[in-house]
Amino acid sequence: MNKKIWFQAVLAILLVSSLLFQSGQVKAADVPSDETEPSFTLTVEYLDKDTGEALQEAKQLNLKEGDPYQISAPEFEHYTFVDASKSLTGTMDQEDQTIVLYYQKKEHTLTVQYIDKDTMTKIHSDYSASLEYGEKYSIPEYAIDNYVFQSATEAPNGVMPDEDLNITFYYIKNGSGTLDVNLFTINKDRFVTGNYSGDVSQISLVINNKFYPFVSVLGSDNHFQYEASKLITSLAQDVWLYAYDKHGKELDRKKVSLDRMPIGTITTNQFTLGQSSYVTGSYTGDTTKVALEINGEKKQTINVPKGGTYQYYAANFIHSDTDTVYMIAYDETGVELDRKKVNVYSTTGDLTVNPFVLEKDHYITGSYTGDVKKVAVLLDNEKGQTITVQEDGSYSYYIGNKLQSGLHTAWMIAYDEVGKELNRKQIELVHYVTTGSISTTPFILEKDSYVTGTYEGDVAKIALEVDGEMRQSIAVPKDSPNYRYYLDKRNELQTGEHEVNMVAYDTAGKELDRKPVELTHYITSGSLSVNPFVLGKDSYVIGSYTGDVKKVAIEINGERGQVITVPADGNYKYYIRGLQATDEKIFMVAYDLSGKELDRVELPLSVTK
Template sequence: TTVTGTGVVGATVTVTIGSVPYTGTVAANGNYSITIPKQAFGTAITAKQALNGKTSNTASKTVTQGTVAAPIINAVTTDSTTVTGTGVVGATVTVTIGSVPYTGTVAANGNYSITIPKQVFGTAITAKQALNGKTSNTANTTVTQGTVAAPTINAVTTDDTTVKGTGVVGATVTVTIGSAPYTGTVAANGTYSITIPKQAAGTVISAKQTLNSKTSNSVNTTVTAGQTTLTANGFTVGADNYIKGTYTGGSVAKLAIEVNGTVLQKITAEGSPYQYYAKGKVTAATDQVYVISYNANGDQLKRVKVDVRGLTAGTLTPSTYYMGDDNYVSGTLTGDIAKFSLTVNGTEYMKVDVTTAPTFRYYANNLIRSLTDIVTVNGYDSAGKLLDSKPVTVGQDRGNPGTIATVAPFKLGKDSYVTGTYTGDVAKVELQVNDTILQRISVKDGAIKYYAKGKITATTDVVKLIGYNTAGVAVSTKLITVNNADGSITANPYVIGTDSYVKGTYTGDVAKISLTVNGDKKQTINAPVSGSNYQYYAKSLITAATDVVVVTAYDATGGVLDTTTVSVSKPAVVTTGTVTPSAYKIGTNAYVDGTYTGDVAKVALEVNGVLYDSIPARDNAIHYYAKTLITAKSDVVNVLVYDAAGKELDKKRVTITAPEGTVTANTLKTTDSYLTGSATGDVAKVTLTVNGVKQTSITVVQADGTYKYFVKSLALTTADVVTVLGLDSRGNEITTTTVTITN
């Protein structure tokens, strides 16, 4: 707040800040001290001294930054997402948490606010501020506990011995019932569980949580009656003595049954499952029966209906099952049979529902294996009670000993299986190749499929298929025809730059396809399973129109069935272009100009049927010298444009115009030195004829359209015939007019 320095003893020192002067006197020790207000950083200060009417030069200084005080940090809680406080206006405040800095600037009102993540209780936070290269000392604060939210409390029933809910991890939860507190801690997963005695319905339970000496508001819940369940099994009149079932819930105290609207004796609920003696109380399948549960106060809790059934009966009549012919045990049924099963050699298989009463059938092809199998069919009512069980007779055939009906020819290179069909009692088949007996396999459902790839290898092989019945006796033999695979392939023309695939069709037994380019065989691909069209990716394989490309078709074993050569070509280049010539004016233009588009490379001119040499086309503009070629308005002129190969792309006619204009002459007196007049249009010069003789002198028409022709030397008389000739800029005659001569 002072400016100090040294000067001449007794001199008056004037310090100036802006336009404000502050003065003082140099003391006997040569020093001066002048009081000023505090100044902003960078302020210019000047000083000069005066003594005995003389004033010194000016000295100057600039205010530098003084000490920067530490900023003030407001309190920070676990809820805070900003650090706020006060500091020096314009200073940069750096808040540090751990090793992470967060920065902000002190606003014009002296406050700052810096965003931070929420912090845990006890975290240390420091702050300092920097201004004009000076940094303050550090201010410190510690994060305090913010607001603690109330915990949640789950529903509590009369059956519960714990209070559960969620809260802040590590908080102490206090549950209060009446005046009795029960405490627990919130676990790492955010939940708590506190043991309490069972409570009566309507009891109010409150809970609150405390963390770092901060306690939340309380939340309440009211104890409700515990949930109960009740089930009842079906009851069969004349067979069952008890109605049985289960229940849950600690409040179930009594059980009773209601029959046709009348509630019978209540019994004590001693545990689940329960049973209630109902013989003689439930007497008909039409009775409406319910089981009811009660609490200790006699209040009804649950009421469930009992499925009452009468005694059931039914019969089964199975048909004979023929090995090798039948797939199902079938027959008829009567009465209350709702499900049936099959027992084979003491093993009962799955029960299935009756869906086609009064008939039934049970799939047994994989269950009954021998004529000696002991088979029964079992019938049950809807409750699962066995009503009837009958033996099933297992037979060998129906008078049909078994026959191999058909066998397909076997194609080498194509087929993997010998296939065919059979009828009657055929249980297994075997293959014989050149009298060598191969494996015997089982068959079913009238179909034969025998894997023979690698077993049948030549068209000269003698191949037989022998069928055996369930007793293992050969009952049928078929000779198999063996042929080679055959097939053909075609290929569409391939255009480089347009096509990506070699495409075509195939027939017969073609299984694989390859591509050979200039003698180099490429990858072999599988022929499509369905259809007769194929495609082979060749974009990177076929690169020149001279490539020799061959497609080869193979059978499944890799044998070559057919080859074809692919026609390879490049696409024809189509060039286009147009020309638009400008109008050409004789006497004005020297070039035929215009524009073109497209693939134009050269331009030529045709005049009256004569085609002149072409010139290069550049920058989409034509510029063809024609001054000596086009001489008359009647000339027929065409512009032709060509591509680089010389192909004509376009031809357009040029519009030709000729110079036009008029000339007038003022009356000439025999004493005048000049003939004057005017001209219009393209008339650029004038000359005269005198008595039919054309004069050599020519005069130019002025910019204002007037002319002045010297005639004094011609000594004209009124008897002379004088004509003015109007000429264009090249000297061609455009128009004429006669001159009137007077004395």
């Protein structure tokens, strides 16, 4: 055989075998054959044994006589391989062949238990069946004596899954019980009450076919109560009470008989003696009549108008705030529904009056409390105009100059709204006593020309006292609390001990205050800075100063050079020549106007390179 043809045939067989092997179904032996030999078809089919349905498309392989083959059975979801029409391994015949692989659906077990839900015990034998995947099932719901079906973990009808299935049917005992319900009185009872028997575990109120929440009755000694005061409000309502066992099964129902107790309330407003003529207030509910009761004696009963408010004439009956007064509410049959005490009020009030300064004041002022609404002045037994007080609890009554001269007796009188006198206080008439104070600031002898300070109160004039000698008085400014007093002959105070006081007076010349003036000397201070000086180059020492520096000088080896006056701009230039490099200390020294040394700074030196 031609080697090239033989080699190509081997490659073809290997390629086909590899593809079929990778699919997991057919495997041909790796045996080369002559290309000229006839080939035959090996067909592999995959069928459901029960239905004949193909599970996937058939596979084919072209082989030559005597070629070996090996077929593997692939897995299919929900199926199990059972057998084949021929052996899965062999050699190819001199004709086409077909091998069929048979599969059947997987079978699983369905198990059903029947359980008492309360005790979790079995009450019937299990139901069991073997079913294929996807097969429909229907579980029998057994009728068990004294039990009723309640629930199940799965639906009783379904399709078998690809696994075993366990289902539990729960049953509960067929309970019984009764209700006995008491009469419910609207406007009186808070609860629907009664007794129960048997397996009753919970109750529910039903009003006009509307169900209200369940209420447990367990542990209540066969007695129940259901809060309903806000639910049952009309005799026209259809009210029932339902009884259930613990699983919610209805055991009994009873209609609730209804009655209604009339209700009504009354309120009263304050009755003010001397102002009010009627007791007034409001009413609610079934109130149709009211009556007044004073100190235990009931007065006439009157009908109330529609609208919820009433008024009862009482000016001829209530005379003192010590009277005990009630308003009573009745229904149309005369049944008392409510009674409320009437607050009988007698206006009261107090008054305070500030002292009136004869030389200064034009208004009488003060404060009030309570029911005071108006005030008036009684001057020498003659009553003046009545005025309304301010809402903030104070008053201000203009009297002008009526009290400025002569002797007078004056009272302030307080009244309520209707003019009833509540209180009176005598007005204290006083003369004005001037007061005032003064302060001083230290006086610097070498610098200041004026003594300064502040004043307050009735101070109108000031004067300086020097060593017991009073100098000229001057008026203080009216628009400022500060003053200035020029001190002449101040040079006389530069030496020796001296006593200086500033004295304050009122307009009449009455001394109000005096304060010593502290005499101090000015202490000069200042600082100096200097720039580096380059030997052989610079001719001036340059720098700056602060404070009271007026002069500077150079000091070399303790010997002071010429003293020069510094300019006013804070900088200086000091001419020097012939300065040589030396180990000696060189300083620039600062002085005040009197020649007092204020500062000294060493001059930094450097040599020109």
